[in-house]
Structures are given as structure tokens and as C-alpha cells.
Amino acid sequence: MAMITAKLSQLRLSPLNQRRVKPAAIESIADDIAAHGLLQNLVAYEEDGLFWVFAGGRRYRGLKELAKRKTIKNSDSFPVEVRTKDEAIELSLAENFQREDMHPADSIRAFAALRDTGMDVDEIATRFGQAVSFVYKMLRLSALNPALMDILAKDQLTLEAAKALTLTGDQEQQLKVFKASNGHAHTIRRMLTTEKVTTESGAFLFVGREAYEAKDGTITVDLFSQGDEGFADQPEIVQELAEEKLDALADEYRAAGWFEVSATLDQPYDLYTKGYLYQSQREPTKAEAARMAEIDTEIEAIAEAEGEDSERIEPLSDERDAITEALRIYTPEQKAIGGVALWVSRDGSLGQRVYRAKAEPRAKGSGIDGPAPLYGNSLFADLTRIKTQIVQEGVASNPALALDVLLDSLAGQLLHGGRSYQMALEVQAKAVPTDVPDELMATSDVRPVEETMATRFASLPIEGRFDAIRSMDGDDKMALLAGLVATMVDGTVFAGGSPGERHRHFEQIAKAAEVDVSSRWTAPIAVFDRMKRPALITLLREQVGDASASNCATIKKKADLAVNVSERLPAKWLPAPMIVGAFDQADLPELDEADAEDIEEDAEMA
Structure with missing residues (x-):
């Protein structure tokens, strides 16, 4: 027996584990590990350079869920007790016979009962062997409507949904929201925070908590977040302060002699079309x-x-x-013809870009007729990122296609004088980021290709990598090639940009991969939440008809309208940017050499 630390990518669930039925509540286990760390080590045996977990399977699944959420990395290490393979069956059976997990509802009631006897939070934490913060959160859950506690005990309410309901202390409202949301945690959270701004949003971080509270702004704390994050109850204060701060910064640039200065909360949609002004x-x-x-x-x-x-x-x-x-x-002469765009970035920092303000604007191709009025720039970009993930998945499973894609990109650049930004695959050994908000992936089980690669090729060493690759059999080499090529395939249309030559290449790859986007992803409610009201009505009219659109046009609340539209659309409906072939007919103007360099630099910065 030996105690070691092993990377998550080196761990596998052993087929010898006696708990064959996939355990429930893995998400809550993941939440607990995220909050308190891995309190108990895993037990595994070593085989073929990997560690096969036969005791602690639920904790292992919890770690994999955190990796999926990107809370931890596959390269993070965790404590593992190494036993022999012969011990695995006996120890796994003993562990599962000895443990009977307490239901969350029972745990919550137990904490509340101890509190009612007069014990404080510190005493309860000691009694249960839990962190004080965890006990505090359990006691907050005990304040749920008693009817909801009974529903939780019957497994008709998930723990995640129960946590979301604590965003309001009104027990009647809790019950109403639960019924209206069908118990979906993300819907509950949206319904209780529709009129609020998260304290992790770019605008709030840009303003700062101190300035917000100085204006008598209040915050509803999300007790299940890490730290004191929550929601600003007065979004109008956040917007007012952000605009004031931006205006003050813009005045400083104007005073410095810049020809044109703009300051907006969001990045300008047409910034992609403006030429650079170099120092x-x-x-x-x-x-x-x-x-x-x-x-x-x-x-x-x-x-x-x-x-x-x-x-x-x-x-x-x-x-x-x-x-x-x-x-x-920047010289005075440059400032006299230059412009400065200022905006609030997602991380709360000041985004800025200097450009040639007096240069003629570049014509923008429309790509396709439908999406422009329906999908905002940011949503359009996120939808094409999801489509990119699905096509990458298809390329990763087809080594022959991956080789064709690689050869096409190399031949296009080296034989035909094409530029890298025009290719769906930029041969620069740079993985394409495809991260999108979690709520947009709520209905999909698509996993980023880099995660799959990290698992399959976890044993590929850094030292001696070339020799290891040389010794691989043909199938493994082709799988490695396919996965690596797939991570570089890019069909993203960046916010404010237009489809172009690269996207036509991407559509060819998507068709060759024979991906069925609708079988891998369906539009969650988050898509419709991010669309504007007129766009939702237009979409409904196009897809369902005038009668349905007219009926929904009378719905007053935007959130309710989004739900109604999502429920009325045909099965397997896809937003236009995600349809394979959407950018086949992109028609961009020819670019001169300087323009091409500007676009290439934009793509590198995105």
C-alpha cells in the first residue's frame, strides 16, 4: 500500500468497482468537492501507466464533473492510495456495503434540528466534521418553504434547484417559482434574477462594489457561490455609474487631442471593420x-x-x-486622424482600441440574410463557437478527413499563396477557444476535443515524446493527428465580424465530417433570453406563422416571451448560424494588402 498524488488525466473508473449502477447527485458531489476540497482520498490499482479507481467512484465522477465545468484541470493532482488489483474487488465491496449516503433533505433537517437545540454554526460544524461555510449554507436551505423540503425529500426537487430558490427569502414566491419553472435550476435562477445584475458581470466589476454601495445599491448574496458573489438589485445604478466612468475616461482622451472618441458599455459591433493605427x-x-x-x-x-x-x-x-x-x-498628427473606442470587457477591465477614424469604412458582407436582425453580435459568436465544437468533434473522429484538412490548409498557403486567416485550419499549433456560457450548453453533452485528447493520450510523456510517437501503432497515430487537427479548426464568427473565406472552408469541413448539429445540441432557454423582443416575434413568425407570432406579441414580460417562443418552435430547430452550410454563400469584397493584415491581426487578438 502506498499513498501518491496522481493527475486527474491519469485516473480511470475501474470495471472492478462493485457499484455498477451510476450514482445520482454527482453534481452535488462536485459542488461539495468544489466547496471543501477532496476530503477523502481515492483508492486505485495501477495498470498500463494509469490508475484504476475501485473505491471512491462517486468522488471520481465528481472530479470529472468539475473538470467539465472547467473548475479544475485534467492536469491537477489528487491523493490516491495504491493497492493491488487482487484487493480491488474485496475492498470495493466492503466500502459500498459499509456506506449508506444520507439524503440531502435529511442532512438539511439534521443541521436545522441541531441549530434549534441551541447549537451555533461552529458547534454544528465540529459535530458533523464539516466546514463552517458548508453548515451555514445548509441552514440557509432549511429556510425553504416546508412544502419544498418535502418535495426535495421525494427527489422531485434537485439540490441545485433548491439552492437557486434561496435567492429569495419569500417562501410563497419560492413555491410559485418552483411550479412555474418545472423545477429547472437555471430557469429558477433566471426568474429570480431577471431584473438584477450579477456581481461577477463586467459592468459591476468595472464600477466596483464600493462605488455601487455608496449609491445605496443593495446586493442579494448567492450563498452557494464561492465567496460573497451575488446579484446587484439596482441594475440602473450599475449602468449609471459605468456610463459616468466611461464618459470621464472619454473626456481625457478628447482633451489629449484625439479626433474621435466613443465610450459604450459593449464593444462596438463594427470595430472589426476599422483599420489599425500603429504607434x-x-x-x-x-x-x-x-x-x-x-x-x-x-x-x-x-x-x-x-x-x-x-x-x-x-x-x-x-x-x-x-x-x-x-x-x-501616438503623435499629434496621428491623434488628429485617429479614433479611440472604449468599452467594458467581460472581466470588468477597460477595453480599448485605437483606429484610423478618417479611413474609409470597409464594406461588410452579409454572409446570410436571416441572422443579422435576429441574433446579437455576442450571441452570434457563441452559436458559431458551439457549431465549431461539434464540427471539431466530427473531425476528431475521422483521421482521414483530418489529414485532408491539414493538407488543404498547407497547400492553400504554400502552393496557392493564401493567407492563414482565410483557412478554417490555421496551421500555427494554436488551439481554438470554443468556451461559451454554461447555460448555452445546458441541453448538450458535447465535450471539448481537448478534454477527450487529454484523457486518451494522458500517458504521452513530455520527455521522450518523439520516441513515444514513433512507437505508436498506426491507429493511435491517426487518432492523435485527428484530435490535434480538430482543436485548430475554427468556424467562429467573432462578435461584430462577418463570414468570409475561412468560414466557407469551415462549411466544407462540416459537410465532409457529416455532423448532425441538431442531434448534438438543441437551443436552451438561454438562447432566447439573449435575443431582443422584436427578433423573437420575427423568428416565431418565420418558423410558426403569423397567428402564433401575433398571440405571443401580447406577452408583456420578455422572460415569459422567451419561454413561449422556445416551446413553439419545431423540433430540431437550429439558429441560422448553426446550420451546416450557413456561410456557403458569404460574399466579402476583395481586400487590399493593408486590409488583410488588419483582419489577420484582429483574428489573432480575438
Whole structure:
């Protein structure tokens, strides 16, 4: 017996585990691990370079769920007790016979009963061997409507849905929302926060909690978040403060002499069409030149005496880089023709882009007729990212196609003079990000190809990788090729951008992969929540007819309208950007050399 730490990618669920029926409530197990860590190690035997878990299967599934949520990484390590394979069956059977998990409803009532006897949170935590924060959350759940507690006990209400219901303390409202939402956690959360802004949103982070609360803004804390995150109850205060802060920053740029300055909460949709304005290089002052010469002399002396890896060199190099960076400026002449776009990024930072304001705007191709009025820029981009995930999955399962895609991209660039940004596959060994909000994937079991690759090729070493690849059999090599090529296939239409040559290539790959998008993803309610009211009515009229659209047009609340539209659309309906072949007829104007370089740089920054 030995205790080690092993990467999640090295772990597998052993077929010798005596619990064959897939256990329920894996999501709640994952939540508990996320909140408190892995409190008990896994037990496994080693075989073929992997560790096969035969005790702790539910905890292992919980870890895999956290990896799926991107809360942890496949490269993270966890404690594993290593036993022999001969011990696996006996120990697995003993573990499952000895354990009978307590139902969440019983746990919640037990915590509440201890509280009612006069025990405080710290005493209860000690009694149950749990973290104080966990006990506090359980006690918050005990304040649910008693009828909901009974429903939870009957497994007719999930723990996730129960957590979402705690966003309101009104027990009558809890019951009404539960019935109206059919017990779906994401719907409950949406219904209780429709008029609020999350404290993790870009606008709130940009404003800051202190400034918001100084304006008498209040926050509903989400007790099941990490930390004190929640929802700002007065979104109008957030918007007002954000706009004031942006306007003040815009005034500073105008005062500095810029020809055009815009400041908006969201990134401008047409920014992609504007040409770049690159900084000029000024001559260093005498003091700057002298200091750079001193730094060069000091670095040379240190390297000679202590070696080039001396820790004393890095701060000197950083200082020199800072001086060099300060030499890059925009001249008054550039500012006279330049524009600055300011907006709030998703992480709350200030987004900004300098462009040629007086340059003629580039014509934008429409790609397809339907989506433009229906889907906002951000949603359009997310939908094409989901489509990209599904096509990547198809390419990863078809090594012959992956080889064709790779050869097509190389031949297009090296034989026909094409540019990398025009290809659906940019041969730069750069994985394409396809992350989208979790709520858009609520109805899909599609997994990012990089996760599948990390699992299948977990044993591929860093040291000696070339020799390991050389020793692979043909099938493994082709599977590795397919997966790696798939991660670089990109069909994303970036927010504010237009379909172009790259997207026509992507559609050819999607057809060759024979992917059925509707079998891998259906539109969750989150899609309709992000569409504007007129777009929802137009969509319903196009798909169902005038009568249905007219009936729904009388619905006052946007959230209710979104639900009605989602329920009336035909089975296997897909948003236009996600239909295979959507961008076959993209018709973009020819670009000159400078324009092409601008677009390529935009794509790299996206």
C-alpha cells in the first residue's frame, strides 16, 4: 500500500468497482468537492501507466464533473492510495456495503434540528466534521418553504434547484417559482434574477462594489457561490455609474487631442471593420539613452560574473523594457486622424482600441440574410463557437478527413499563396477557444476535443515524446493527428465580424465530417433570453406563422416571451448560424494588402 498524488488525466473508473449502477447527485458531489476540497482520498490499482479507481467512484465522477465545468484541470493532482488489483474487488465491496449516503433533505433537517437545540454554526460544524461555510449554507436551505423540503425529500426537487430558490427569502414566491419553472435550476435562477445584475458581470466589476454601495445599491448574496458573489438589485445604478466612468475616461482622451472618441458599455459591433493605427517611435531623451546604456553595461557585467541566468538581470531587463515601451507614442498628427473606442470587457477591465477614424469604412458582407436582425453580435459568436465544437468533434473522429484538412490548409498557403486567416485550419499549433456560457450548453453533452485528447493520450510523456510517437501503432497515430487537427479548426464568427473565406472552408469541413448539429445540441432557454423582443416575434413568425407570432406579441414580460417562443418552435430547430452550410454563400469584397493584415491581426487578438 502506498499513498501518491496522481493527475486527474491519469485516473480511470475501474470495471472492478462493485457499484455498477451510476450514482445520482454527482453534481452535488462536485459542488461539495468544489466547496471543501477532496476530503477523502481515492483508492486505485495501477495498470498500463494509469490508475484504476475501485473505491471512491462517486468522488471520481465528481472530479470529472468539475473538470467539465472547467473548475479544475485534467492536469491537477489528487491523493490516491495504491493497492493491488487482487484487493480491488474485496475492498470495493466492503466500502459500498459499509456506506449508506444520507439524503440531502435529511442532512438539511439534521443541521436545522441541531441549530434549534441551541447549537451555533461552529458547534454544528465540529459535530458533523464539516466546514463552517458548508453548515451555514445548509441552514440557509432549511429556510425553504416546508412544502419544498418535502418535495426535495421525494427527489422531485434537485439540490441545485433548491439552492437557486434561496435567492429569495419569500417562501410563497419560492413555491410559485418552483411550479412555474418545472423545477429547472437555471430557469429558477433566471426568474429570480431577471431584473438584477450579477456581481461577477463586467459592468459591476468595472464600477466596483464600493462605488455601487455608496449609491445605496443593495446586493442579494448567492450563498452557494464561492465567496460573497451575488446579484446587484439596482441594475440602473450599475449602468449609471459605468456610463459616468466611461464618459470621464472619454473626456481625457478628447482633451489629449484625439479626433474621435466613443465610450459604450459593449464593444462596438463594427470595430472589426476599422483599420489599425500603429504607434510611432520617438527618440529617447538624453537621460533615457544614458540609463539604457548603464543598464546594458550592468547586465553584461552580471552575466559575465554570475551567468546569464542570474536573478539580478531580470529587474534590469524589465526596467529597460519599460523605457523602450515609453518611446512608443501616438503623435499629434496621428491623434488628429485617429479614433479611440472604449468599452467594458467581460472581466470588468477597460477595453480599448485605437483606429484610423478618417479611413474609409470597409464594406461588410452579409454572409446570410436571416441572422443579422435576429441574433446579437455576442450571441452570434457563441452559436458559431458551439457549431465549431461539434464540427471539431466530427473531425476528431475521422483521421482521414483530418489529414485532408491539414493538407488543404498547407497547400492553400504554400502552393496557392493564401493567407492563414482565410483557412478554417490555421496551421500555427494554436488551439481554438470554443468556451461559451454554461447555460448555452445546458441541453448538450458535447465535450471539448481537448478534454477527450487529454484523457486518451494522458500517458504521452513530455520527455521522450518523439520516441513515444514513433512507437505508436498506426491507429493511435491517426487518432492523435485527428484530435490535434480538430482543436485548430475554427468556424467562429467573432462578435461584430462577418463570414468570409475561412468560414466557407469551415462549411466544407462540416459537410465532409457529416455532423448532425441538431442531434448534438438543441437551443436552451438561454438562447432566447439573449435575443431582443422584436427578433423573437420575427423568428416565431418565420418558423410558426403569423397567428402564433401575433398571440405571443401580447406577452408583456420578455422572460415569459422567451419561454413561449422556445416551446413553439419545431423540433430540431437550429439558429441560422448553426446550420451546416450557413456561410456557403458569404460574399466579402476583395481586400487590399493593408486590409488583410488588419483582419489577420484582429483574428489573432480575438
